[in-house]
Amino acid sequence: MNIQKVTVIGAGQMGSGIAQVAAGAGLDVKLHDIEEEYVQKGLQRIGKNLARQVEKGRLTEEEKEGVLGRIQGTNRLQEAAREADIVVEAVVENLHVKTELFRQLDPLCPDHAILASNTSSLPITEIAAVTQRPERVIGMHFMNPVPVMKLVEVIRGLATGEEVYRTVDELARRMGKSPVEVNDYPGFVSNRILMPMINEAIYTVYEGVAEPEAVDQVMKLGMNHPMGPITLADFIGLDTCLYIMETLYEGFGDPKYRPCPLLRKYVKAGWLGRKTGRGFYNYE
Ligand code: CAA
Ligand code: NAD
Numbered sequence: 001m002n003i004q005k006v007t008v009i010g011a012g013q014m015g016s017g018i019a020q021v022a023a024g025a026g027l028d029v030k031l032h033d034i035e036e037e038y039v040q041k042g043l044q045r046i047g048k049n050l051a052r053q054v055e056k057g058r059l060t061e062e063e064k065e066g067v068l069g070r071i072q073g074t075n076r077l078q079e080a081a082r083e084a085d086i087v088v089e090a091v092v093e094n095l096h097v098k099t100e101l102f103r104q105l106d107p108l109c110p111d112h113a114i115l116a117s118n119t120s121s122l123p124i125t126e127i128a129a130v131t132q133r134p135e136r137v138i139g140m141h142f143m144n145p146v147p148v149m150k151l152v153e154v155i156r157g158l159a160t161g162e163e164v165y166r167t168v169d170e171l172a173r174r175m176g177k178s179p180v181e182v183n184d185y186p187g188f189v190s191n192r193i194l195m196p197m198i199n200e201a202i203y204t205v206y207e208g209v210a211e212p213e214a215v216d217q218v219m220k221l222g223m224n225h226p227m228g229p230i231t232l233a234d235f236i237g238l239d240t241c242l243y244i245m246e247t248l249y250e251g252f253g254d255p256k257y258r259p260c261p262l263l264r265k266y267v268k269a270g271w272l273g274r275k276t277g278r279g280f281y282n283y284e
Helices: 015-025 036-055 062-070 077-081 093-109 122-128 160-174 190-206 211-223 229-236 238-252 261-269
Strands: 005-009 028-032 072-074 085-089 114-115 139-142 151-156 176-185
Touching: 005 015, 005 077, 015 028, 015 062, 015 072, 015 122, 015 139, 028 036, 036 062, 036 190, 062 072, 077 093, 085 093, 085 160, 093 122, 093 160, 114 160, 114 229, 122 139, 139 160, 151 160, 151 211, 160 176, 160 238, 190 211, 190 229, 190 261, 211 229, 229 238, 229 261, 238 261
Parallel strands: 005 028, 005 085, 028 072, 085 114, 114 139, 151 176
Antiparallel strands: 139 151
8 A cells, every 4th residue: 555645633742753763764744733832832843954955065055845745734633534545543542532532533534544653651452442443553652752663563453454563564664664573462562661770760760779870880881881760750641651661551551661650640740741841850
């Protein structure tokens, strides 16, 4: 199946990155969010990223304008969905929000459209089950920051069709990414391994073993991680980290996945990390 029209739902840090990379690969992109203000913010983020590439001599001004010209922002779901060959959903990591969205999208999209979710941890099979096209629903999990990270985890739901899998695998390659096939279990592979490490790092802060800076230094200098786990948690978004831990905890029923109370406290305070200007570190 040939993909030319990509609709991205959610213009936050992931959605805007996915839209940027898709448009960079020559695809026509619609970028949707619930409020016009959020759509504009996403478009601005893309503009800034591309301007940095121009400054670095990696992109010409014309190429930048070409990429931006291929992205159309909208806050109307119907308009976003109408002509899509594929929808990549990148809204908040909440099963109820995602299933509601897929329920709405299903009748709005052309019959041939693939509905993909960028979920970090939630069940693709359950999301697919609310639609009339479960065989055309799949997980397409990009990593943050999308323009930089090579991996796309491609998640097969129980009903995902073979042609749909192949199309998404090909699309990821066209976007310059390296897809890896995984099955549908909580957190898939990436976050089943990454998030317990982050949660454990937060526990070491919670239990007074070390300050966040010290935890980060240990993992950066000792294990050669590009970012320490506390910095990475702020970078991902503490809300997203908490939702992923809750999905692991619920999905496996194993106490080893219990979210750290300090993580809960930060999320309740609205200290969500870089995106709100404050998390374990201050970004203001
Ligand atoms: N958006 C776009 N590009 C970005 C960027 C962003 N937010 N941040 C950095 N970059 C680009 C820079 O422009 C630079 O590009 P060039 O090489 O073309 O110049 C390049 O990345 C390197 O950036 P810097 O030199 O400024 O900084 P750095 O060397 O410290 O790298 C980093 C930044 C790539 C983010 C690096 O710190 C890193 O790899 N961190 C870990 C990221 C990670 O683990 N991501 C996975 C998160 S988990 C996830 O995504 C799954 C989930 O479901 C939660
Ligand atoms: P974010 O908070 O930056 O952005 C989410 C966006 O979705 C917001 O702009 C919000 O207004 C919008 N939104 C919420 N409900 C919506 C709806 N019903 N319709 C349209 N838009 C809606 O979050 P993010 O970090 O971009 O994460 C988005 C998704 O990507 C989550 O499922 C997350 O788990 C996943 N993910 C995140 C990361 C990461 O490192 N942050 C990495 C990989 C995957």
